[in-house]
Amino acid sequence: xxxxxxxxxxxxxxxxxxxxxxxxPQHPGSGHMRLIVQVDGDYIVACDPDPGYVHRGEEKxxxxxxxxxxxxxxxxxxxxxxxxILYPYCLAVEEILGLEVPERAKYVRVIASELxxxxxxxxxxxxxxxxxxxxxxFMWPMGDRELLIDLLEKITGAxxxxxxxxxxxxxxxxxxxxxxxxxxxxxxxxxxIKEYADIFxxxxxxxxxTENTGILSxxxxxxxxxxxxxxxxxxxxxxxxxxxxxxxxxxxxxQTNVLQSGDSYARSKIPxxxxxxxxxxxxxxxxxxxxxxxxxxxxxxxxxxxxVEVYRRxxxxxxxxxxxxxxxxxxxxxxxxxxxxxxxxxxxxPYLLRGEKLGNxxxxxxxxxxxxxxxxx
Amino acid sequence: xxxxxxxxxxxYFIKALLDNIFWAVVLLTLAGxxxxxxxxxxxxxxxxxxxxxxxxxxxxxxxxPEMSVPLVKAFxxxxxxxxxxxxxxxxxxxxxxxxxxxxxxxxAKLQLRVGPFYCGKVEGILQLMSDGIxxxxxxxxxxxxxxxxxxxxxxxxxxxxxAAFVSLIPVAxxxxxxxxxxxxxxxxxxxxxxxxxxxxxxxxxNSKYPFIGGIRALHQMxxxxxxxxxxxxxxxxLTGTLNLSEIVESQATYWWIAFLPVxxxxxxxxxxxxxxRIPFDLPEAESEIVAGWLTEFSGMMYGLxxxxxxxxxxxxxxxxxxxxxxxxxxxxxxxxxPEEIVTEGITMGPVxxxxxxxxxxxxxxLNGTLWFxxxxxxxxxxxxxxxxxxxxxxxxxxxxVGWYRLIxxxxxxxxxxxxxxxxxxxxxxxxx
Amino acid sequence: xxxxxxxxxxLNSGIKHLAVKRFTLRYPExxxxxxxxxYQYDPTTGVGIAGYKGRHILFHDKCTGCQLCAIACExxxxxxxxxxxxxxxxxxxxxxxxxxxxxxxxxxxxxxxxCPFYALYMTNDYELSSFTKEGLIYTPSQLQVKPQxxxxxxxxxxxxxxxHG
Numbered sequence: 013x014x015x016x017x018x019x020x021x022x023x024x025x026x027x028x029x030x031x032x033x034x035x036x037p038q039h040p041g042s043g044h045m046r047l048i049v050q051v052d053g054d055y056i057v058a059c060d061p062d063p064g065y066v067h068r069g070e071e072k073x074x075x076x077x078x079x080x081x082x083x084x085x086x087x088x089x090x091x092x093x094x095x096x097i098l099y100p101y102c103l104a105v106e107e108i109l110g111l112e113v114p115e116r117a118k119y120v121r122v123i124a125s126e127l128x129x130x131x132x133x134x135x136x137x138x139x140x141x142x143x144x145x146x147x148x149x150f151m152w153p154m155g156d157r158e159l160l161i162d163l164l165e166k167i168t169g170a171x172x173x174x175x176x177x178x179x180x181x182x183x184x185x186x187x188x189x190x191x192x193x194x195x196x197x198x199x200x201x202x203x204x205i206k207e208y209a210d211i212f213x214x215x216x217x218x219x220x221x222t223e224n225t226g227i228l229s230x231x232x233x234x235x236x237x238x239x240x241x242x243x244x245x246x247x248x249x250x251x252x253x254x255x256x257x258x259x260x261x262x263x264x265x266x267q268t269n270v271l272q273s274g275d276s277y278a279r280s281k282i283p284x285x286x287x288x289x290x291x292x293x294x295x296x297x298x299x300x301x302x303x304x305x306x307x308x309x310x311x312x313x314x315x316x317x318x319x320v321e322v323y324r325r326x327x328x329x330x331x332x333x334x335x336x337x338x339x340x341x342x343x344x345x346x347x348x349x350x351x352x353x354x355x356x357x358x359x360x361x362p363y364l365l366r367g368e369k370l371g372n373x374x375x376x377x378x379x380x381x382x383x384x385x386x387x388x389x
Numbered sequence: 390x391x392x393x394x395x396x397x398x399x400x401y402f403i404k405a406l407l408d409n410i411f412w413a414v415v416l417l418t419l420a421g422x423x424x425x426x427x428x429x430x431x432x433x434x435x436x437x438x439x440x441x442x443x444x445x446x447x448x449x450x451x452x453x454p455e456m457s458v459p460l461v462k463a464f465x466x467x468x469x470x471x472x473x474x475x476x477x478x479x480x481x482x483x484x485x486x487x488x489x490x491x492x493x494x495x496x497a498k499l500q501l502r503v504g505p506f507y508c509g510k511v512e513g514i515l516q517l518m519s520d521g522i523x524x525x526x527x528x529x530x531x532x533x534x535x536x537x538x539x540x541x542x543x544x545x546x547x548x549x550x551x552a553a554f555v556s557l558i559p560v561a562x563x564x565x566x567x568x569x570x571x572x573x574x575x576x577x578x579x580x581x582x583x584x585x586x587x588x589x590x591x592x593x594x595n596s597k598y599p600f601i602g603g604i605r606a607l608h609q610m611x612x613x614x615x616x617x618x619x620x621x622x623x624x625x626x627l628t629g630t631l632n633l634s635e636i637v638e639s640q641a642t643y644w645w646i647a648f649l650p651v652x653x654x655x656x657x658x659x660x661x662x663x664x665x666r667i668p669f670d671l672p673e674a675e676s677e678i679v680a681g682w683l684t685e686f687s688g689m690m691y692g693l694x695x696x697x698x699x700x701x702x703x704x705x706x707x708x709x710x711x712x713x714x715x716x717x718x719x720x721x722x723x724x725x726x727p728e729e730i731v732t733e734g735i736t737m738g739p740v741x742x743x744x745x746x747x748x749x750x751x752x753x754x755l756n757g758t759l760w761f762x763x764x765x766x767x768x769x770x771x772x773x774x775x776x777x778x779x780x781x782x783x784x785x786x787x788x789x790v791g792w793y794r795l796i797x798x799x800x801x802x803x804x805x806x807x808x809x810x811x812x813x814x815x816x817x818x819x820x821x
Numbered sequence: 822x823x824x825x826x827x828x829x830x831x832l833n834s835g836i837k838h839l840a841v842k843r844f845t846l847r848y849p850e851x852x853x854x855x856x857x858x859x860y861q862y863d864p865t866t867g868v869g870i871a872g873y874k875g876r877h878i879l880f881h882d883k884c885t886g887c888q889l890c891a892i893a894c895e896x897x898x899x900x901x902x903x904x905x906x907x908x909x910x911x912x913x914x915x916x917x918x919x920x921x922x923x924x925x926x927x928x929x930x931x932x933x934x935x936c937p938f939y940a941l942y943m944t945n946d947y948e949l950s951s952f953t954k955e956g957l958i959y960t961p962s963q964l965q966v967k968p969q970x971x972x973x974x975x976x977x978x979x980x981x982x983x984x985h986g
Contacts (some may be wrong), residue, residue: 033597040679054784076637081896084929145667145674148835151500155844159983161852162976168944169860169874175929183934184869187856200978210834216827217668217779220786310867370601370672371783498834501844501982778835779828 014272017058030057033370037065041143041374043384047361048250051370059365061358064292065184068389073349074078078314079105084175089352089386091172093132096328097386098177100335101348103258103324105179108317108339111309117181118259118303123194124167124176125326126290126297131160132203132329133283136381140280141212143374144221149212156204165216179315181308191298202291205284213281221279226364237361240331240353241282241381246274252327264296276372279379283329312341330354330381354387468566472556477566478700481555484765490517492773499777515741526694532685536593543590544686544693550582551700558707559634560756561717568766572633573625576708577618584610587672591682602681605784606672609662612788616795617659620652623806624712633708637716646713648809652802653713655795657771660705660792664698666772668779669787706768707761714764717757725752725765841982851985859944860930861984864937874928875947877921881908881966883940886917894934900925901932906961918961923949945970 033049036042070089074082086101087094099121134157140150159225161171168174168185172287176183212218228238234245243250253261266354269277269285317339325334331353340346357380364376434441464470469478491506494512497504509515524745531540556566557576584607591603625649628639632666648654662669669819673681686694710716824857846853857872872936886903894901903917910916919941920933933941970983 031597066887077896081893084897084931086926143779145666145670146779148500148777151502155501158846161977164871165853166856167853167871169872169930170928173927173929175931183800183930187871189409196978197976200983207834210830211778212780214827215779215831216824217782220828221780221783269909272923288953306866306868308868309831369783369785370678371671371785495839498839498843499836501841503843503845503847506847772833776831778831 027248029053032200036062042377043382045384045387047373047377049365049370049373053372056365056368056370056373059362063387065357065383066385067386070389071348071350076344078315078343079109079179079345080258080315082312083178083347084173087173087175088348089389090132090330090383092135093383094129094172094174095128095177096132096326097333098175099125099258099326099328100135100324100333101337102179103195103326104175104337105317105345106324106333107120107180107258107322107324108320108337109315111180111311113181113259114184114306114309115260116302116305117307119297120167120182120186120307122175122244122260122264122297123294124164124182126293127160127167128163128174128286128330130290131157131164133221133287134160136283136329136378136383137208138282140378143378144218146212146218147192147327149208151209151263152204156201159201163194163197166193166301178308178311180311181306183308185307194298196293196296198267198294202288205287208284213284219277221372222375223273223279223367223373223377225276226279226379227273228274228279228364229240232363233274236363238331238360240327240329240357241286242279242331242357242360244269245271245278245282247272252325252332256325258324258326260297260300263300264293266293266296276336276375276379283381316341316343317345325351328353329385330383331357352386352389353381355384355389357382358387407439452502471566475697476554476558476560476564478552481552481700481703482696484703485696486517486764488699488702488769488773489695490514491769492776495606495770495773496777515734521692524689527688529688529690529759532594532596534595535685536595539589539593540685542692543586543593544690544697546586547590547697548693548700549585550579551697551704554579554704555707557633558704559637559711559716560761561706561754564754564758565634566592567727568632570630570632573621573631573636576633577614580614580617583663587682590686594682594685596685598679598684600684601678601811602672602684605678606665606682608784609665609669609671609787609791612791613795616655616791616799617663619796619799620655620659621712622799623649623652623802625811626803626806632805633711633716636771637718639720640715644713644715644718649802649806651798651805653709654805655708655799655802656713659791659795660709661772661775662787664702664772666702667776668782669696670781671787674781702772703765703771706765706772709768710761710764714768716764717761719756719760719763721756722751723752723756723759823908827831833853842984844983844985846974846985852970852972853985854972854975855945859942860933861942862933862936864939868954869930869934872943873945873947874930874943875945876923876943876949876959876968877919877932878944878967879918879943879961880940880942881906881918881961882910883938884918884961885938885940886913886915887938888917889935889937890919890932890941893931894930897929897931898925898927900927904961919964920958920960921964924954924957931959944968945972 023309029052030050031052031053034046035049036046037044044066046065048062050057050059068088070086073085077085082101083098087098090097105111134153138153138157140151141147141153163369164174165171167190168176168183184354227241228236228246230247231246233243238246239250247301248271249268249270252258253266254268266289267287269282271282319339319341321336321338323334323336325332327333332351334352336351337345338347360380361377364380365373368376409470429444434443436442440446465475472478493516494504505513505516507513531537535580554576557564557569557579559568567575587606587610588603591599591606596598624636624645628636630636630639665672671681673683678684683691683694690787855873857870859872859878861872862868863870882950888903891901891903900922901919902922904920906916906918908916909950928943930943935945944967949957974985977984
């Protein structure tokens with residue numbers, strides 16, 4: 013019995029040697045996305061990433077809400093990094109509405125966004141650990157993340173979806189004697205992440221698994237338009253906090269970490285090294301912060317902007333995160349375009365995985381610092 | 390075509406009952422009684438106090454406290470008890486259950502968390518039991534296109550093979566299920582069954598991920614069997630025997646690990662690979678191939694495979710202790726059994742219970758078992774520890790380690806053993 | 822020999838951490854302590870007061886039924902509905918007050934920012950689960966109740982590691 017195929021459809025010719033594996037969306041080794049992997053034995057012939065399972069239409073939703081009510085839904089793509097995804101939006105809307113942010117609010121924003129970057133990186137690191145079969149590296153970051161979540165909860169009043177940044181500053185001031193608690197927990201956090209070196213980053217088995225796998229050369233990294241830790245692991249010194257400093261980053265003392273090798277090991281090490289810099293920034297910001305002052309400018313109930321277009325970008329946990337906001341003299345933005353680091357790093361997957369072994373797939377895939385929900389927006 | 394159940398009528402019910410009784414009586418007379426007769430004819434009944442222990446006599450004695458103790462003692466000498474309970478399956482399964490609990494608690498402690506906590510009031514000590522009950526009550530789902538007979542039988546085969554492995558491990562002097570002269574060869578033969586069972590189960594599941602996992606397991610087990618076997622040749626060269634009990638007895642003054650540390654390390658690493666434990670758990674790598682060859686198992690079939698793999702872990706740890714750490718050898722720490730309990734009985738207040746025939750176990754055996762368990766626990770600790778410390782290794786690195794490094798090292802070990810033998814330091818006619 | 826020393830270092834680190842304190846909050850027995858009594862907002866300065874964003878508390882003697890909270894919730898969660906209450910207040914002629922559906926609320930606190938009369942705050946109460954969907958809808962009289970919370974666990978840090986004391 014043969015079924016008549018509708019015109020235009022053809023049965024795909026199946027190669028006997030090549031087996032197609034659907035890694036995801038219901039697979040422990042994928043996020044909310046699918047990797048269509050074709051394997052010849054244990055070698056990957058081709059890999060086609062298939063995102064879009066958690067598309068939410070964030071950009072369209074922005075066009076029906078005013079500048080303030082856009083805040084809660086805009087942080088949904090990356091709830092672990094919600095301060096950083098709101099940061100470019102707030103910067104752009106401040107530009108549109110012509111708001112001058114108070115000095116103390118800028119420092120509070122930097123502290124909150126650095127804490128949030130560490131929270132995100134710890135979550136990512138935990139999943140990287142479990143992808144490589146290292147169960148301790150899943151539990152430790154998940155536990156130590158709690159130290160920073162506790163701090164963020166003290167500042168913002170919520171554990172993950174903070175809704176803390178608003179155009180014109182932040183929602184509330186830091187609680188009383190926050191500095192002591194923050195210094196104590198951040199110092200302990202830094203001591204803890206130093207201990208990851210022995211068990212994870214200096215572990216010879218990990219190095220043998222991730223070194224020289226999925227090498228992205230400097231030229232390719234620039235050509236493919238990667239960003240964030242992937243770019244810095246390939247030897248390009250590019251960090252928006254340094255290159256285009258926003259708020260008070262130019263006053264703060266930190267450095268960017270650059271590794272030259274461009275393999276999975278370097279890509280997985282850059283976020284870990286960045287966490288030490290984040291701790292430095294937090295301590296420096298706590299020291300340099302004005303001790304009192306307002307943290308939010310008062311806003312009219314339904315603010316309207318002029319006919320302007322603004323593009324602002326920040327360095328998030330996954331690289332450059334930009335928002336292009338177009339205002340047409342209405343309370344709602346005319347258009348909000350979100351450009352995320354995850355989606356720009358996703359394009360590397362077919363290039364990096366071709367010719368690799370199947371065992372390298374999780375190590376390479378998750379080292380791209382990719383967050384499926386953010387990529388789909 | 391479904392059959393509609395007829396309406397209930399008392400006549401049908403009584404007829405059905407009578408039918409069942411009739412067929413039961415017929416089957417019992419035609420098949421049951423001859424079977425019992427044949428069984429009694431072929432089995433050697435034990436002789437206790439000069440009497441042949443017929444079933445009738447056994448049941449009479451069970452009601453008599455003075456006679457039941459020698460009966461129990463006689464039962465403990467039987468092969469059935471050895472296989473099912475003490476040095477065999479039951480003992481191994483008990484230790485395996487302990488290993489699972491200790492593994493979960495220790496891993497939790499290493500990872501700064503609590504682990505099983507609420508089940509059983511004290512630190513979750515009954516967690517394993519509740520897990521077992523859960524697995525028993527779960528539905529067993531079999532893939533539609535699986536090769537059903539092989540798929541069903543694979544977990545049973547796995548447990549059976551692991552139990553056969555356990556039966557070769559001597560726990561204490563004269564306490565071993567199968568004390569055979571080719572003990573070590575039998576161990577190698579049994580280890581050789583595991584890859585076959587793994588491949589059969591993964592192939593019969595007719596699914597992608599189990600198949601890849603099964604092929605990986607086959608690669609891994611076969612390539613690590615060679616260093617595993619070669620690393621033990623040093624011990625065989627020095628002792629001149631394959632009997633495991635005799636190998637233990639040869640270590641009365643010093644343990645082989647003192648002279649053959651290279652062999653011990655190679656054997657330990659190869660053992661981890663054979664057990665599919667982290668860092669060599671490629672056949673079950675969950676981020677690449679879901680759960681490897683265990684993907685399609687569900688319910689108690691999965692539980693059986695887990696039981697088998699932990700039995701295997703205990704057996705390998707026991708083998709390491711037997712070959713390198715002196716087995717049951719150790720200073721006598723078990724207190725001697727007081728003689729007056731046997732002669733005068735135990736006095737508890739007004740009641741005096743006289744139990745002739747005690748003790749059931751000898752002092753040497755209990756002491757040996759104690760030392761064996763202590764050493765095995767130490768080895769198991771080092772088998773469990775890498776799970777919290779190392780990530781998973783990659784298949785090509787794994788094979789590289791197996792074929793290039795470990796085989797070379799095991800040859801070095803053999804040369805060390807031969808050198809010690811021909812220099813006249815060790816061996817049957819050595820100076821030590 | 823770098824490999825061997827790395828492996829030994831990793832094993833050593835693993836064994837050392839067997840002695841570090843467990844870092845687990847045993848939730849139903851222990852509850853984390855929060856800053857203050859919950860998120861509040863001061864409309865005169867336009868700045869909030871730090872606190873946990875939990876269930877709301879509604880002060881009936883201050884609510885004027887102006888619906889600003891319901892308007893603020895439009896487009897966010899649409900969880901607030903204004904309902905009639907059987908109360909007579911001079912400042913609340915329409916006798917309407919917010920009713921909040923916690924099946925929809927996202928706890929962003931923008932309704933608190935919208936209230937100009939100090940009538941709607943948030944509290945530390947986060948245990949809102951219910952067996953029915955209707956049980957998640959809190960009427961103005963339910964929102965009036967001040968929650969009783971027992972939250973006293975804090976992160977303690979000492980030489981043997983952090984723990985929830």
